[in-house]
Amino acid sequence: MAVAYDLEGQKRAYKRWAPYYDRVYHKLLADAHAKTARAAAKAGPDILEIGVGTGLVLPWYPEGTRVIGVDLSFHMLERARDKMLSGAAPQTRLVAAxxxxxxxxxxxxxxxxxxxxxxxxxxxxxxxxxxxxRVLKPGGAIVISSKLGYDTGAMAKIEEWVAPLMKKVGWSSAFRIERIKAWAEARGDVELTEIAPLFPAGWFKLMRLVKRS
Ligand SMILES: C[S@@+](CC[C@H](N)C(=O)[O-])C[C@H]1O[C@@H](n2cnc3c(N)ncnc32)[C@H](O)[C@@H]1O
Structure with a gap:
């Protein structure tokens, strides 16, 4: 299926965000960032972080891991590089566009x-x-953290209820867990092993998927 790609739009948006990103998100996302790094490290030492941004997750990777971070935005990556070079992210080997x-x-x-x-x-x-x-070894894990909503059930109702408020602060719950489940089921070589709530109150979630050996 052909997909419309607006990567330039993303780059422009994150050029504007880069100077403020850490101030706005550092504390709010700390729980999610720590748990994402820990969940990834459980699978083994060689870790790729996609959408590394300013590198807020990088300091959380435990000793013994080797991390490569990639991102579209040079402006965000510059800040990740600064964290790597200053020693604030000792497990990071490389950040790249x-x-x-x-x-x-x-x-x-x-x-x-x-x-x-x-x-x-x-x-x-x-x-x-x-x-x-493709880049994951057999038995390796994909760890996704984000604002992920449900299609049905009690959580879906709560999300529907708070959606207008969340929209005001720029967080849509439009992206569904079921979409990732459908992708995994269609492939058949990857198993969803965990969906865990993250701060604040499960509004963000962590999904862990394991590539079958
Ligand atoms: C909300 S920030 C998250 C940054 C970091 N992962 C964090 O949790 O603080 C989203 C990042 O994803 C990057 N991004 C967006 N689309 C991308 C793509 N197609 N490929 C790689 N990075 C992308 C943006 O440039 C931005 O740095």
Whole structure:
């Protein structure tokens, strides 16, 4: 299926965001960032982070891991590079400009692919997840954290109720967990092993998917 790609729009948006991003999101996303890094490291030492942004997750990766971060935006990446060079992110080996759907990285080269707060922004999320699967070793894990909504059930009702408020602060719950489940089921070689609530009160969620060996 052809997908309309507005990567230039994303780059422009994050050029504007880059100077303020850490001040706005550092504390709010700390729980999600810490848990994402920990969940990725459980799969093994070689970790790719897609949409690394200013590198807020990078300091959370535990000792013994080797992390590569990629992002579309040079302006965000400059800040991630500063964290790496200042020693604030000692496990980081490299940050580089790449599109989530076209990773210039070898097949089966990572134990984990972390995808924090980016999957909802990619025009072709299934294409990005297919790329994550390509670079993942068998038995490796994809760890997604984001604002992810449900289609049905009590949580869906609550999300519907608070949606107007959340829209005001720029968080849509339009991206559905069921979309990622459908992608996994259609592929058949990846298993959804966890959906965990994150701060605040489960509004953000973490999904862990494991590539079958
Ligand atoms: C909301 S920020 C999240 C940054 C970081 N992961 C965090 O949690 O703080 C989204 C990041 O995804 C990047 N991004 C958006 N679309 C992308 C794509 N197609 N490929 C790679 N990075 C992308 C943006 O440039 C931005 O830095």
């Amino acid at each position: 790449m599109d989530a759907c076209r990773l210039g990285l070898a097949d089966e080269s990572f134990d984990a692919v972390a995808v924090p707060f980016v999957i909802t922004l990619v025009p072709d999320p299934e294409g990005a997840l297919d790329e994550a699967m």
